Amino acid sequence: MHKVDHNKNIIEVENVSFGYDRKENVLEDITLAIHKGDYIGLVGPNGAGKTTLLKAMLNLVTPQKGKVKLFGTDIANFEEWQRIGYIPQKAVHFDANFPASVWEVVMMGRSANKKFFQRTKGADRVAVEEALRKVGMWENKDRLIGDLSGGQQQRVFIARALVNDPEVIFLDEPTTGVDRHTQDSFYALLKKLNQDLGITLVLVSHDIERLTQEVMHIACVDKTLTCHVSPEEYLAESQSLHVRGEDVKIITHHHHT
Numbered sequence: 001m002h003k004v005d006h007n008k009n010i011i012e013v014e015n016v017s018f019g020y021d022r023k024e025n026v027l028e029d030i031t032l033a034i035h036k037g038d039y040i041g042l043v044g045p046n047g048a049g050k051t052t053l054l055k056a057m058l059n060l061v062t063p064q065k066g067k068v069k070l071f072g073t074d075i076a077n078f079e080e081w082q083r084i085g086y087i088p089q090k091a092v093h094f095d096a097n098f099p100a101s102v103w104e105v106v107m108m109g110r111s112a113n114k115k116f117f118q119r120t121k122g123a124d125r126v127a128v129e130e131a132l133r134k135v136g137m138w139e140n141k142d143r144l145i146g147d148l149s150g151g152q153q154q155r156v157f158i159a160r161a162l163v164n165d166p167e168v169i170f171l172d173e174p175t176t177g178v179d180r181h182t183q184d185s186f187y188a189l190l191k192k193l194n195q196d197l198g199i200t201l202v203l204v205s206h207d208i209e210r211l212t213q214e215v216m217h218i219a220c221v222d223k224t225l226t227c228h229v230s231p232e233e234y235l236a237e238s239q240s241l242h243v244r245g246e247d248v249k250i251i252t253h254h255h256h257t
Contacts, residue, residue: 004216008036009072010168010200011057016066018052026052028223030066036167039194039201041211044221050204051089053221054170057202058086071167085161085169085199089176102148102156103141106131109160131159134197135189151182158189168200169193175207187214 011034019025026049034040042050055061056068059075068075071083100108109131110124132138135155140148145156154174161169171190175183191214193199205211211218212231220227220234227234 004035004037009033010036010070011202012069012072013053013057014067014069016053016056016063016068018049018056018061018063018065025064026223027056027063027221030221030225032219032225032228034168034200034202037194037198037200039190039214039216040203041208041215041218042202042204042221043206043208043211043218044226046206048222050221051172054172054202054204058084058170082164083167085164085166087157087161087169087171087174089172089204098146100145101141102132102137102143102145103128105145105156106159106163109163127163127165128159131162132156134162134193135159149182150178151185154178154182154186155189158193162193166199168202170202172204173206174203175205175210183210190214 011032013030013032016027016030017025018027026047030049030053032053042053044050052061056063057070057075059068059078070078071080106128107124110127129138129141132141135158137152137155137159140152140156145153148156158169175186178186187210190201190203194201201215203211203215208218212235215231218227218229218231218234219225227237229237
């Protein structure tokens, strides 16, 4: 079975606090390390700061206090963004009439790292094909993105995240609005990416029950970090406290192989 390298932190969040404008902080003194090869679920109630924490790890928001490191480098100085993949919350909620093919959408992931005058090269085309094959969408390369099902669109956006051969992929509520069958297929793909390709996954979701069946670790966020445990420990401790879902308040930090 795929194992996590606990000696290699690829994401380090150190005493991070963040608030919008001058309002009360959304995040308060968060410290969290994510190891190479991990598959971690970020859970917590609405408004708890899960997405904000994800954005802090991507340098989309800047903490008022604390710091974030990616691959040992302070995020303010980090430049190797091709090592990072990101699937935002609204990735598949776009204009269905947008006239782009599957191929073009995935190629956009390569173009993001180029100067505006640089043309695509043979290596780009190879990377797009490999990414589409990994997610089982190569045969659909010429179809318009708006003509695909929600589940197919998900796979295309994963391919776009994969096209630069990233070491970690961040996903924000990726299964919102899709049916159970599509979710099953989606989680099977994520497991393959993590276990077969060794890609670290950081996944925000409200579906705690499903996450406990899929991820290697769960981090509970409710303004502060209230737990960072294995799914088994999370279930055992939440049951012992007779709490479920959004009411979970476990204050503990363990790390596991």
